[in-house]
Each structure stands twice: as C-alpha cells, then as structure tokens.
C-alpha cells in the first residue's frame with residue numbers, strides 16, 4: 053500500500069488548516085453560506101436534507117486496519133456510531149456537526165486520509181478493481197497508476213473548476229470490475245506487442261439522465277505518458293465542455309456532440325503540445341518508487357488447494373454456501389479473495405457500525421496482510437486470505453453479521469441514499485432495497501435464481517447505477533408521489549450495456565411484487581444454466597412485459 | 605474593487621474601452637471583437653494595448669498576435685467557470701506570453717493560488733483581499749503535485765533529487 057512521505061503529509065495538513073480557517077469564517081458570519089459552499093464542496097462536505105454529510109475518500113478503495121479503526125473512531129465520536137460505504141469506494145458520514153468537521157479532517161490526516169475532491173466539479177477519487185493485486189485474471193496491479201493519478205489530480209490548478217464532476221476508473225484485469233466504460237475516463241492497463249505497459253483509454257462514459265458508454269480514443273498510451281495524456285483530455289474538456297446547462301455538462305455530452313473522431317483530434321493536438329511544453333512525463337525513479345509500495349505481500353508457497361478447506365466445504369453446508377458466492381479466486385496458490393457482505397437481509401446497503409469496523413480491522417490484520425478494500429458494490433473485501441484460514445474467518449465474520457452469503461445475488465442490492473437523505477431524490481431507495489432484500493430472504497431461493505444485480509437510484513442522477521443493473525430501478529415523481537420504473541438487461545462489466553425500460557412505473561406498494569414477477573418470469577423461461585442477464589439477452593423484454601402488464 | 609499586482613496594491617492605469625468608444629492615446633483595453641474587427645487600426649496605434657478575453661474566447665484566436673498586447677485580462681464570469689485557467693496556461697506556456705496577465709470577474713480568495721499557478725500575476729479583487737491576505741492565500745499549499753507555469757517544483761521532482 054502507498055504510504056505518505058513528508059510531501060503528501062504536508063499537502064493534506066495545509067488543506068486541513070485552510071478548511072479550519074474557512075469554517076471559522078463561516079461560523080463567525082464573515083462569509084455567507086453561498087460563499088462557503090464552494091469551499092466546503094472542495095472538502096467533501098455536502099448540505100443534505102437534514103444535516104451536513106461528509107464524504108471521506110478511500111483512494112481506489114484500498115485501505116488498512118489503522119485507517120479502518122480511524123473510520124470507526126470517527127463514526128463513534130462525531131457521528132451516530134456508523135458509516136456508509138458508497139458506490140464510489142468512499143465512506144460517508146451522515147450527521148457530522150460543522151464545527152467538528154475540521155477536527156474530523158485532522159484525525160483523518162493522522163492516518164493519511166482526507167476528504168479532498170470527494171465533491172465539487174473537479175477530478176474525483178479515482179476508482180479501481182477491488183481485487184487489484186489479488187485477482188487471478190490480472191495483467192498488472194492498476195493501483196500504482198491510480199496513486200499517480202491521485203497525486204496529479206489533487207489540487208490541480210487548471211482543473212479544479214471543470215464544467216462538472218469528473219470520474220476516472222482504472223483497471224488492470226481482463227474482467228472489468230471497475231465499470232470503466234461508464235466513467236468520464238476509463239483506463240485499462242495493457243501490454244503492447246513489445247511487452248511494454250500502457251493504457252487503453254475510453255472517454256465519455258457515464259450514467260445520469262443520458263447514459264452513455266465510453267468511446268475508445270487511444271489504443272495505447274505508454275505508462276510514463278499517462279498523466280500527460282490525461283492532462284490533454286482534461287484540457288479539451290475544461291475548454292470545450294458545455295457550461296450552459298448543468299445536465300449537458302459532463303464530458304459524455306461533449307464527446308457525443310462533437311463525435312469521437314473530433315474528440316481524438318482535439319486531444320491529440322493538446323497531447324502533442326503538452327509533450328513539447330508541459331514536461332509531465334513521470335521520471336522512471338518516481339514510477340519505480342510508487343510501484344514499490346504495491347509489491348505483492350509475502351505470500352507463503354502453498355498448494356493450489358488446501359485440503360482442510362476442501363474438507364470443510366464438504367462438511368459444512370452453510371460455509372459452502374458462503375464460499376460459493378463470497379469468495380473469488382486469488383492469483384497466489386492456496387489463497388483466496390474474501391468478500392464481506394454489507395447487505396444483511398433487510399438492512400441498509402453499505403451501512404456498517406463502528407463495532408463492525410473495528411472487527412474488520414482486526415480480521416484484516418490477522419488474515420489479510422492488513423489490507424482491506426471497499427467495493428463499488430458497497431461491500432468490503434479482504435483480498436489476501438489463506439484458504440486454510442477461511443473457515444475460522446467465516447465464523448468470525450458470521451459473529452459480526454458480515455458473512456451474509458449473498459454476494460452477486462438478489463439481495464446484494466446497490467442503492468443510493470435516496471429520499472431519506474438526498475435533496476435531489478424523487479423517491480426513497482433504501483426502504484425499497486430493504487423490502488426487496490426481505491422478499492428474497494430465503495437463501496436457497498437466491499442461490500437458485502443465481503447471479504442477479506439489482507440497482508436502485510432515487511432519481512435520474514443514477515448514483516445507484518440503475519442503468520447497469522440486471523434489474524435497474526429508478527425513482528420517479530408522478531404527481532408528487534413516489535413511483536419506480538424498472539429496466540432490464542443492464543451490465544457494468546467488460547460487456548457493458550444500458551438496461552431497457554420495461555414500461556409504466558409502479559408505486560411503492562407494487563414495486564416489490566413487480567420485481568418478484570420479473571424474477572419468476574425468468575425462472576420459468578430460463579434454459580439450462582442460463583443466468584438472468586443471458587436470458588434477458590436471449591428473449592428480450594416481451595415475456596417480462598406480458599407478465600407485468602398483461603397482453604391487451 | 606482593488607488591483608493586486610505581483611503581490612502589492614497597484615493603480616490601474618488602463619482604460620477599459622467598449623466597442624464603440626473613440627480611443628485616446630492612453631493605455632487601453634479592448635474586446636476580442638474589437639481587436640478582430642479593427643486589427644490594423646489598433647496595430648498602428650502608438651499607445652499600449654490590452655485585450656479582454658471572456659470565458660469562451662480562447663487565446664487561440666490571437667496566437668499570432670501575442671506581441672501586440674501589454675495586458676491580457678481573462679474574465680471569470682462566475683468562479684465556477686474555470687475555462688480561464690486553461691487559457692492562462694496556454695498563453696504562458698504555448699504562446700509564450702510574458703506580460704501582465706490579469707484575472708477579472710468573480711475572483712475568490714480561495715482560488716488565488718490556483719490562478720497564480722497557471723500564470724496570472726495580477727488580480728482585480730474585492731476590498732477584503734489585501735496584499736496580506738493575498739500573500740497568505742497564494743502560498744496556502746506548500747507543496748504541489750504537478751508542474752505548471754509558476755516556479756514551483758512538483759514533489760515528484762523533489763523526490764527524485766532527494
């Protein structure tokens with residue numbers, strides 16, 4: 053994992069001091085709420101329906117036990133004893149008091165954390181594959197590059213007032229777990245024919261009211277030139293992105309309006325100029341320094357499969373069920389990637405108590421080389437666990453309510469904060485997620501249904517990624533009442549697609565029934581071994597429409 | 605409104621001419637439109653000439669005429685409109701503009717360091733921003749992560765030197 057040196061620490065400290073001054077000016081009334089707004093937004097502090105909300109960055113979702121304990125401490129001391137993991141690998145606190153926020157930021161800084169650029173129209177926290185450094189299908193660990201992007205984009209003097217927020221995702225594996233094609237920039241680590249490392253660049257993806265998939269604008273950017281190339285894209289966007297209409301301000305609209313060809317032409321011209329004048333090529337020494345932080349931990353030489361693990365799988369059905377969904381293949385023999393579900397049946401997706409955070413910190417230290425990951429699906433991951441420890445770990449996770457065996461299943465629902473917190477919402481997301489989760493509580497049934505991603509957004513801003521849900525649910529406003537629209541067939545992996553809307557929306561009393569009808573319809577028509585997504589791809593929407601709305 | 609130039613209060617000796625106003629022989633700032641429609645007249649004038657660029661008016665339009673101007677004002681119609689950050693950097697870095705580059709419009713104290721970093725050396729500010737405030741704000745962050753057009757060495761360079 054990356055560790056701050058004195059330079060990184062100095063920058064974060066300067067920012068904390070600055071914000072403390074700014075909060076003091078606000079509290080004393082020297083600046084108005086309007087003047088304060090851009091300042092707090094540079095520091096992850098939102099004003100929500102009932103209170104301020106603080107969003108803390110977990111850069112590319114990687115953190116350790118020391119940091120997790122601090123997150124727990126903050127939940128206990130400054131909030132109501134819990135935190136909420138978001139769809140962008142961040143954590144949010146819903147009830148901080150304004151005058152205490154500078155103290156929270158100071159506490160975070162002691163463990164190399166911050167809330168910088170988690171809001172505002174700037175380059176946001178860069179996201180990545182939660183299995184980075186552990187996945188079997190990985191080409192190279194993408195996180196060193198995420199860290200370089202984090203540094204380059206922090207306090208960027210030219211790009212802190214963009215037309216709109218800007219999200220970058222980087223992945224280094226064949227299977228895309230970072231949804232790069234629905235980001236403003238998606239970068240995929242790749243090797244060229246000479247075996248050199250570089251990145252394929254996609255630009256202009258995004259969800260929101262006009263969902264679009266990113267367009268490939270460069271096959272190969274050599275790794276040392278990544279930042280220079282990103283700088284070129286940012287400059288084109290900063291100068292040409294629309295500023296006349298909030299809803300057309302994301303880079304996807306620019307790319308859509310001028311076309312990928314023209315975008316490539318503009319970016320290439322800037323890129324050429326930056327290479328001539330900007331000197332943003334990273335020195336090899338600096339690249340090596342950062343790569344070094346992400347060297348793999350000291351895995352023990354183990355057999356591919358641990359015998360005790362195999363025995364437990366045969367002997368304990370509950371454990372086997374958990375292993376089936378919550379464990380992923382590790383690249384090191386004898387190790388496994390363990391997912392901790394933050395979606396216990398009927399609970400709020402992504403919520404975690406301080407007590408659970410402390411427990412996860414202990415377990416990470418004991419079983420996972422002190423590494424933790426936050427996932428964009430609002431769960432946690434312990435990336436490096438020995439197979440021989442899995443049973444013991446599972447028991448401990450079970451004690452903490454963190455072993456719900458539902459990763460990737462119907463009750464592993466992504467939901468945005470919705471009308472319970474968010475002032476943009478049309479409808480509540482969380483209670484609906486809870487209701488659907490309760491409806492599918494029976495685990496045998498969930499396992500029978502198989503992989504199913506249900507994603508819920510409370511409004512068209514799509515923070516719950518409903519467009520790329522196998523079943524997507526969108527809160528809409530109909531005559532002042534909460535309604536929900538269903539779409540089917542979305543996906544956020546390497547075959548990214550946007551779901552199609554089924555038909556008229558449902559009110560809060562019938563939406564869960566409708567979801568169940570959709571699932572039952574699938575069960576009735578699926579072929580052998582066919583997943584929900586594959587079935588929708590084969591049969592289209594018609595059978596589902598018929599089941600929901602009749603044939604008339 | 606006050607003018608801070610190279611860190612100190614300065615008198616504004618420039619006249620901002622609108623597009624119809626007759627020009628005097630005093631130092632005068634004109635719009636891009638006027639520059640483009642009266643280029644020859646303005647070039648043959650015998651007094652310092654300045655140029656106003658609003659957001660949306662890229663300096664690309666004057667790339668070949670940079671030497672004509674002793675002052676370029678880049679306007680921030682709203683603090684959120686960050687186009688002029690790119691314009692400033694292009695003027696300094698790409699087109700080699702070395703004279704006064706002034707930020708006008710919605711210039712907030714929290715943005716002074718960014719503006720300074722992309723090449724502004726003069727700022728039209730409200731009365732709350734004094735040279736003392738300016739000095740404090742412009743060195744808020746003691747380190748920088750990226751090269752720009754100021755003299756700061758980004759940390760990756762410092763690290764390699766160490």
Ligand code: SF4
Pocket residue numbers: 468469470471474475476477478509510511512513514515516
């Ligand atoms: S999708 Fe809408 S309701 Fe949900 S968090 Fe985003 S803005 Fe708020």
